[in-house]
Amino acid sequence: MKPSAFEYLAPESCDEALAALAEHGDDAAVLAGGQSLIPMMNLRIAAPPVVIDIMRIGELRTIDRGEDWIEIGAGIRMAQAERESGVPLIERALQHVGHSAIRNAGTVCGSIAHADPAAELPAVLLALDGEVVLRSARGRRTVAADEFFNSYFTTAREPDELVVAVRIPATRRRVAFLEVTPRLGGSTGEFATVAVAAAAGRDDAGHLTSVSLAFAGVAERAIRAREAEAILVGAEPTRDAIADAAERAAGETDPPADVHAGPEYRRRLVRALTRRALEELASP
Amino acid sequence: MTAISLTVNGAAHELDVPPRMLLSDLLRDELGLTGTKIGCAMGACGACTVLVDDEPVRSCLMFAVQAHRRSVRTVEDLASPDGDLHPLQTALREHHGLQCGYCTPGMLMTITPLLESGQPLEPDAVREAIAGNLCRCTGYETIVDAVVEASRR
Numbered sequence: 191m192k193p194s195a196f197e198y199l200a201p202e203s204c205d206e207a208l209a210a211l212a213e214h215g216d217d218a219a220v221l222a223g224g225q226s227l228i229p230m231m232n233l234r235i236a237a238p239p240v241v242i243d244i245m246r247i248g249e250l251r252t253i254d255r256g257e258d259w260i261e262i263g264a265g266i267r268m269a270q271a272e273r274e275s276g277v278p279l280i281e282r283a284l285q286h287v288g289h290s291a292i293r294n295a296g297t298v299c300g301s302i303a304h305a306d307p308a309a310e311l312p313a314v315l316l317a318l319d320g321e322v323v324l325r326s327a328r329g330r331r332t333v334a335a336d337e338f339f340n341s342y343f344t345t346a347r348e349p350d351e352l353v354v355a356v357r358i359p360a361t362r363r364r365v366a367f368l369e370v371t372p373r374l375g376g377s378t379g380e381f382a383t384v385a386v387a388a389a390a391g392r393d394d395a396g397h398l399t400s401v402s403l404a405f406a407g408v409a410e411r412a413i414r415a416r417e418a419e420a421i422l423v424g425a426e427p428t429r430d431a432i433a434d435a436a437e438r439a440a441g442e443t444d445p446p447a448d449v450h451a452g453p454e455y456r457r458r459l460v461r462a463l464t465r466r467a468l469e470e471l472a473s474p
Numbered sequence: 475m476t477a478i479s480l481t482v483n484g485a486a487h488e489l490d491v492p493p494r495m496l497l498s499d500l501l502r503d504e505l506g507l508t509g510t511k512i513g514c515a516m517g518a519c520g521a522c523t524v525l526v527d528d529e530p531v532r533s534c535l536m537f538a539v540q541a542h543r544r545s546v547r548t549v550e551d552l553a554s555p556d557g558d559l560h561p562l563q564t565a566l567r568e569h570h571g572l573q574c575g576y577c578t579p580g581m582l583m584t585i586t587p588l589l590e591s592g593q594p595l596e597p598d599a600v601r602e603a604i605a606g607n608l609c610r611c612t613g614y615e616t617i618v619d620a621v622v623e624a625s626r627r
Contacts, residue, residue: 193513198476198493198539221540228535229516233497241493243540269529289606291584292517294529295536 193231200243204325207352209243212327214240215349217369220246225269225288225296226304232416244451250354261323262354264300266295277358279387281366283310286369286385302338303353305345305411306434308381310369312339312412315356317365317387317404323355324348332357339411359382363389366467370459372450382407383451384459388467398422403435403464408445408456415439418464478542480505483551491538498522498533501539501548509549509579513608520607523580524548530584550577552586562589562624569620573611581607585621595625 199218201207211218219238221227222245229234244250244264251265253274260277271277272284272293280298283300287301287310298474301311302322315322315335322338324331338346347353369385385406391399401422403415418439425431445456475490491500496515501507501524508515513521515534522534525547534544552560562582565571572578584607588595595603600621601614609617 192496193494195492195494198537200539200542221537224537224540225517225532225535228496228537231494232515232534245540288517289520290603291520291523291530291532291606292535294526295531 194237222300223296264322283314284369286324308407313387313404313406318401321357324351326351341410363391365389366470368463390471432468439464480541482544495538497536500538521580523583565620565624571617571620577609
């Protein structure tokens, strides 16, 4: 047995889980699909004294579709979201997350709460102007994705809070998701060296009305390229405008170096992936 | 210790397990089902893949307590009780789709649900399906050949 010993709690209601989090706080780790937490526990990077398994909580296993929002509950596994979320950018991005066996277990909200800066879903939530719904024994709040992600594996979640859902605006925009990984040229399996999640609306004249360009793998958290987006809003997505925006996106990112790639190569990937994503959004 | 009940290869089990016991350790050490192999224990190699409620998952990335009230299927369930191999096992043998055999149980349990869907599989679909299962012996081509043929039988 590789993980260190822990006390296992398997609440069957949200209130029970929140009471356990209020009691144990920082000593507790929340277990959903376990595809990030359990490898860390196997390696003993994480050794939480208490593990709270939230997968027996029926009320978290829902996808709610409101008029303005789609809410994906913390019990929804990635494979199910891939089939049923009805959010095209999530469906596109999930094809790049782990392998199918990982997506059969791992959850959408788990990846958001884990906040790996090279993971796909935080960039997706950011591109879609999504929100994270948090509950604690003290109450409920929603936090915009941009406010939720702080740095490497750290978020605005307080120790007694549970990520109960992510909320995604139901606005219809065209989307693109492109990724380069160390193996397999961007197909399934690995975290992003660089990934771009893009969304854009068009008006009747063909001008871009809103543009989101979000990236994984280029900073200590998922980030938006706001200057590049600003170049494009209200503009016709011409070849020159796209090239300008791609250049700006590369200029406004300051990527880290690691074993897979240095900053200069990552910036080249930002430039190339941004251009390709925008071309896809601009295609008839 | 935590009390769990689960079904493994059709047989019901009631067990007391320490929460930190991984499903892979339960299968191998408690139930003696050593067909399931443990490679990396961090989800990268796919050797420990088993079916939980008919879907492939990494048994090294699941605590045994998470399998409570669920149904697990391992490589031991593929061949018939009288020893007749599953068509996929036969195809792997005929195509030399294994050498050391360490990755084979994970390969088999990853591919089995695809085969049981009854659709003929194209080589690219097989490559995509086994992208999360590492094999250091075969170079994969013989595995792909075997799966494609098994899907057409």
